[in-house]
Amino acid sequence: MKKYLIIFVCASALLLLQSKANAQLKGDHILGDLGLQSGSQTPPGFSVFIPVYLYNTNKLKNAHGDVVQRDIHLNMFVTGIGGAWVTNLKILGANYGGSVLIPFASNRLEATSTSKSPFAFSDIYFQPVQLGWHIKQADFVFSYSLYFPSGRYELGGDKNSGLGQLVNEFAAGSTVFFDKKKEWNFSALFSYALNGKKKDTDLRTGNNLSIEGGFGKTWYLKAAKGPIPKIVNFGPVYYMQFKTTEDKIPVGTFILDPKKDHIYAVGAEGSVFLPGIRTQFNLRWLGEAGAVNRFQGNTFFLMMAYNIKSFAKAKQ
Known part of the structure; x- marks a missing residue:
């Protein structure tokens, strides 16, 4: 009897392990928070911003890209308050900047599960280094960022x-301008996330490569007052994300499904900058x-950024 009990426990553990392994873990990088001119740094100054992010999904796809679950109706919501700064300090010929976001979230997706969590304080985002270069027909940007595990987390928890x-x-990218007036542009930002072990566990999410x-097309509309024009941007945007290493699960084995x-x-x-109130509104x-081993849905992103102080030097 004892022998059969041991076999039953081991088999149950293996089934649990397999269910965790097939539920690929998610990273902290929020897709869709960048789009047009993602490879550009903003002009020198200090701004506060409020992002509003909604991810809606009702499909779960397997390793073959087939829908295995429908009508999930799961919404992930993230908002918060942040600050961003770009200075006139030069490092390697680039302007130095950075940013921080204090976020709140509900229904953070950890894996391919439909568990829901209440709206609460989430993981802090801090970018201590952002370097921006500007040449005649292109911008370049490099950054290093951290996501801190400051939100509530318990393995298997529902809150x-x-x-x-x-x-x-780490991220690097560029925005290329196709005309002298810089009205037409194409951008790409490559971000690579190195995920650490999850709190109080040996679980480790595979590393992620994101491209956004x-x-x-940019319109510079002359303002009624002042030298700064109203700026309008509009155009198609994209993102893609690939898991480059396998999720690691507690006993030291790797994810059972080989397809990341x-x-x-x-x-x-679409975005508009209103110089009269020094505020930019952005909607995406x-x-x-083409989802594989993850949810497939729609991303909605709204941001309001207010420029508190400009550090831009007056042209001589």
């Missing part, structure tokens, strides 16, 4: 507002396709 992992992320950008998850998305973005939507 998690964070993912419980420290993440180091867009092809945009990935996703593609296309959509549209992307519809996902």
Whole structure:
């Protein structure tokens, strides 16, 4: 009897392990938070911003890209308050900047599960280094960022507002301008996230490569007062994400399904900068396709950024 009990426990553990392994873990990088001119740094100054992010999904796809679950009706919501700065300090010929976001979230997706969590304080995003270069027909940007496991996290918990992992992320990209007035542009930003172990576990999410950008048209509309014009941007945007290493699960083995998850998305973005109130409004939507081992849905992103202080030097 004891022998059969041991066999039963071992078999149950293996089934549990397999269910965790097939549920690929998610990173902290929020797709769709960047689009048009993703490879550009903003002009020198200090701004506060409020992002509003909504991810809606009702499809779960397997390793073959087949829908295995429908009508999930799961919404992930993230908002918060942040600050961004770009200085006139030069490092390697680039302007130095950075940013921070204090976020709140509900239904943070940890894996391919439909568990829901309440709206609560989430994982802090801090970018201590952002370097921006500007040449005649192109911008370039490089950054290093951290995601801190500051939100509530407990393995298997149903009230998690964070993912419980420290993440180091490196990013580099460019925005290329096709005309002298810089009205037409194409951008791409490559971000690589190195995910640490989850809090109080040996679980480790595989590393993620994300690519985000867009092809945009910019209009510079003369303002009624002042030298700064009203700026309008519009155009198609995209993102894609690929898991480059396998999720690691507690006993030291790797994910049982050899096909790592990935996703593609296309959509549209529109933004306007109103110089009279020194505020930019940005609206972005992307519809996902080609999902493997993950959810497939729609991303909606709205942001309001207010320029508190400009550090731009007056032209001589």
